[in-house]
Every structure is written in C-alpha cells, then in structure tokens.
Amino acid sequence: MGAAVAAWPALLRRERLFYALVLPFAALVLVFGLWPIVQSIQVAFTDSYTALSPEPVWVGLANFERVLADPYFRASLGRTLLYTAISVAVNIAFALAYALLLGGTLIGRGNGLFRLAVFLPVIAPDVAGFIVWKWMYNQSFGAVNTLLASLGLPPFGGIADPATVLPALVVAELWKHVGFYTIVFLTNMTLLDPALDEAARIDGAGRWQRFRHVVLPQLRPEILVNTVYAVIQFLKTFTVVVVMTKGGPNFQTNFVSYYAYQKFDEALYGEAAAMATVLFAIVIVLAYGLYAWGERGAPR
C-alpha cells in the first residue's frame, strides 16, 4: 500500500506531458458534460416554482412520484421504447444491407456516388430534412400520396393518422441516420480477413452461408457499437417530433424527450427534469447492458 502511494509522484512525473495535455479536455468534460447532468438531476428533486431560484425547495421524490403516476408519461415511455426498438432494428438491418451492397462488386461504376448519396442525409440539417418529409407526407399535396395515387394504391395516412404516424417517422429517421451506420459497417468491411472468405468459398460455402458464418461474426463489434449508438439516439428522439408531429396525432409520438420539453415549456422544471432523469437512467442501463452482453458473447 505504502509503496503504491509512493509510486504515484513518480508516475505523475513520468506522464506529466500526458496529464498536461489531457487536463484541459478533462476539465471541459467535467464543466460542460458532467456538471449540467448533475444540475439537471438536482432540479428533479426540487419544487418547479423554486427550481431556478438561488434557494430551491427540496421535495424529495415528489416529482418522480408525480411523473410515474401520470398515465401520459407511462404511455410516452412505452411509445419511446417501441419506437426505439423498431428504429434500431430497421436502421441496423438496412445499414448492413447497404454496406454489403456498396462493399460488394454488384455496383461497379458509380459506387462512390451511391456512398455519397447514402451519407448526404447525415450531414444535411435535421430540420430542413424533416420539413421536406413533412411536405412529402402532406395529405393534400404530398409526394407520397401523389405517387400512391398514380399507382392506383390507397392513400397513406402518414403523420396525420395515429395508426401510421409511427412507421412514417421511422422511415423519415431511417433516411436521416442510416448513412452513418452504413459508413461504420463499410469501413470495417474493408478490414475483414479475405482469407477466411476464400477458405469458405473453397469449402463450398454459398453466398448466404459465407455471410452468416464468416462476415457477420467478424462484424460483431461494429454491430454492437452501431446498436448501442442507435439505442441512445432513438431513445432521445426529439427533432423529428418537434418539426413533424408535435407529439401527435393524439399523443402517438409524444416521446419522453418531447414530453419533458413540453413540461419545461410549461415551466414545470421539476417534473421535466424527473422525466429527463428517468430517460437518462434508461439510456445508461440499456447502453451498459448491451455492452456487457456484447462483451460476454464476444469470441476470445
């Protein structure tokens, strides 16, 4: 114990350049990353009317009790989890399919153009993209229903119908985000060991078998990273709701982030922070759980 303590100054001396370089960024993370989170959690335990005052009134778990007793919050949480599950599955599946298509030889000429096309929505401004989607889903003159009508198909309710609004948003967000996950897969596919594929081919493995037993296991770390990132992203879904649906119709897209924002808008800071804290806890637990699960099953 004593020797270990004595070794610290030597370690600091030896690595002082490292610590000197890291210190500013660590400070930034503390001040702009962790401190606001701590403050936000703190607000969740205060009375809304005094939350922003120098002497807030502490109310213990009252905000959490109120939030958890609110049927609209429980419904909101359920819709958020459902939306996240669907969006994560769809995005990862499409990204993998895109990556295989763009990483293979099927598209020869123009491959670069397709890669650019799939990634462009990621760098396009969120709000502008979702405004276009909102216009496309418009029930009176939107492109989607114009296309369906020209094909003799019935109209799609889009974001105006409680029954179709969830898939409508999943599609809009798929357009927005799938490029990012695709690029992660594509980049790592260039690092795959070609000898394994070659060996499987010589052994007579078909296309599906090679994908299932050779490619997929090698991409497991990227699938895990993409999944965790997607879970975090879709649990916090906000912009698409603000721009396209405002939580409607009939609260079908009243996801937790948006509901908390509405509470903030009504100056119910305590309840809003309690909702945000619940969501934060879910994000942490799910992200950590997924990592742990992925690590446990990873080949050694």
Add this chain to the structure above:
Amino acid sequence: MDGRAMRLSRRFALGAALTVGVGFAGAVPAAELVIWHDLGDNGVNWFKEVAEHYRKVDPSVSITSVSFPTDQWFGKVIAALNTNTAPDLIFNNYERVIRIQTQTGKVMDLKAELPKEAGFLGPQDLQMATYKERMIIFPVQRVQMAFGARKSWLEKLGEPFPATWTDVLRVAAKFRDGDPDGNGKADTFGLALQAAKPRDLIHMLDLFTFGSGLSHTLVDPSGKVTLGEPCHKTVLVEFLKAFTDYGLVAPDTVNHSFGEMYQVIEGKRAGMFRVGDWNVRKWDTPEVLGGDFVIGTWPAFAPGDQTAVVIGGMRGVAVPENAPDRARSLAVAKFLLGPEAQKASLKYVGASVRSDFDMSDPGLSERRLQFAKPRHALEAYDFPESIHPWYPEVEAELHKRLLAAIAAPPEDWGAFVDQLAVEMQALVDAKRKA
C-alpha cells in the same frame, strides 16, 4: 394630435418626469432600460419609436428592447427574476405574466401607480390586468381576434360574409369543393384551425365560444363545468365536427400549431380563419394576402346569439420588484399608456388600449381600423386561470380528451360531450378539494 390628446400627452410626460424626479433628486446619471418581450420585429420597431419619444421626456434614459421566442421569454424571465438579474421591464400577454408571478412572486403590484389620466381603460381592461388583487400589468394593447374570410373567394362563389354557423358550413364546403382560387386543383380548405399543442385546440374553441356570446369555455367562476349546457354543447360538437364529420380543415391540422396554421392561411389555401389585430399589417401586404380578406364577428350558433370579436387577451407592461432601476422603469411603464406610445403601438403592432387621437396619422387600412376603433361587439375571455389555480391542469386534460375524440370520432357526439362534462366536473371537484 388633437387638443385633448396633446393635454393628456403633456400630463403623461409630466407624470413620467415627476416619477423619475422623485426617485432621483439632484443629478441624474444616464441609464439604459431594457424591456424583454416576444413581439418580434414589430415590437422592436415599436419600442424604438417609443424610445425616441421618451428621450424628449427624459434625455438621461435610453430604452432597448429584446425580443425572444415566447417559450424562451418564459424561461429567461423566470430565471432572471428568481436570480435577481431581472430586466427593467417585461412585456407580454396578461396570462403569461400571471405565470411569471406564480413562479417568481416578483412582479410588482402597479395598482397604486396607475396614472389617474388612464380613464380610457375600462373595467374589463383593469380586471384583465389584475391577478389575486394585484395589478400585475399596465394594460397597453388589447388583443382582439376576429373571424376572417377571403374576400375574392366569397365574391367568386357569390357568398356574403358568413354570419351564422350554418353559413360557415355552406361557405366552407364551397371553398373546399368549388376551386375558389381557380387553379384547377382541389387544394383549398374551408377553415384554418390548429390542434397540435395543448393550448392550440382550446384556443380555437375559445374563439368560437366567446365569439358566439358565451362567457366560459369549460368552467364558470363557481367551479361548475359548462360543457354540457345546451349552447356550449352545440358549439363544442360543431367545432369538433369541423375536424371530423364535416372535413372542413386540412387533414394535417392535427399536427398544426400556429406556424402551420399561418402557412395554410398565408399560403392562400384556407377560406376562413382567425384574424388577430397583429396579423393585419402583414396580411395587408401584397406579398401575403394583399388585403384580400374581410373581417367580422365570430359566427352565431343559434338565433339570437350576440356575436362578437373576441378580446383574447391583454398585452401589458410589468415591472419586476427586483428591477435594477424601479423608479425609471415605472416612469417608462406609464409612458407606454401615453398617446405617442399608443399611436406607435397601433402603427407597428396593430393594437392599443386608447383611440382618442387622430387615427389617420398611423395610416391604418380599413381592416386595421376595424380593430383600432371597433364598431362591433367585443367579448372578453374569462381568464379562469386567474380565479382557479388548477385551471391549466384541467384544461390540459380537456385538450387530451378532445384530441382523442378527433382521432377516433364517437358515434354520438352529444353523448360524448355529456359524458365528458360529467368527467371534467369530477376532475374539477377533485382539484378543488385538493
């Protein structure tokens, strides 16, 4: 400016100067007073002109206004008042200042400060400025909202301005089906409404309710829910049917808030809509509606209804108790009731609380004059939140129930409203007990 207005102007100027003088005997250091509002460019230009006029009264004071989006205004004002970093003055709708007061308790009681010359403020104006027996604002701008219709569309389809709900239904169907804009496409709607956010739907219902002469949308001052009463029931059922059975609004209206509603109106796709006094200046310009609309009272739902233009609010100026320079803030607040500031208010924002000056000066159009010198009956909101502290929660619940009904329309609207009234009464009773 006529003689009376000139005399009043002098009195206001004198009063303002005296207030400053009492607070600052001797040498007066220069000061910059800051007003936080949410009126956008119109408000910024209005306060700029007010500042120029005020400089003649007190050259040591300059006035700067900062406009925030409404939600940001709330957050900033509440935080500033609670942390003793308040601006000199805040300006907004009465009900928003109520919220500031309930969340901070630091909005000054202006009752003793109201200038004696402010006789142009009626009892309704003063009632709207008062919350829990405190005058939390000086009323500066009446917020009037009328019913509007596209003039050229009415002429093309040979219809007069709709006076009754039956007229509205007939005209709206023609607007929807009769290609009133002549572009050969079925892309027009009878009405522009909004239903996305909690306040959107109730706000529109308020207009139809008060505009037809009723006094309460949901609950009366004694706590009795009014939804099930025959007149209220008719308005509510017909209002909900406009979204559903009648199909008079754009199908996307369930996702429409103010921004989207304005897009429908200003995009020339709706034939009838709400016209706020602050809308007219913009809608008179050739780039928007070019003045191609007529305004009037809200439709009558039953014979004998006393229809009206609705006073949907009162914008006013409030002084934070912890304002850095309260004496000067008060002087400027009083100055906003003076004729120069009021005339400039009409010019830039389209609303005022007085009209005892030459109206030709600001150069108002016929539509703006209808608000500036109302010839129609006015019916004010009842502002139940100033009587019942639990009202916002009950109203939010009503909004949720109405949205659910629009999403899945009931077979029998009458039975739905009866049941809704019973449930809302139970909720109100529970809130009152709590």
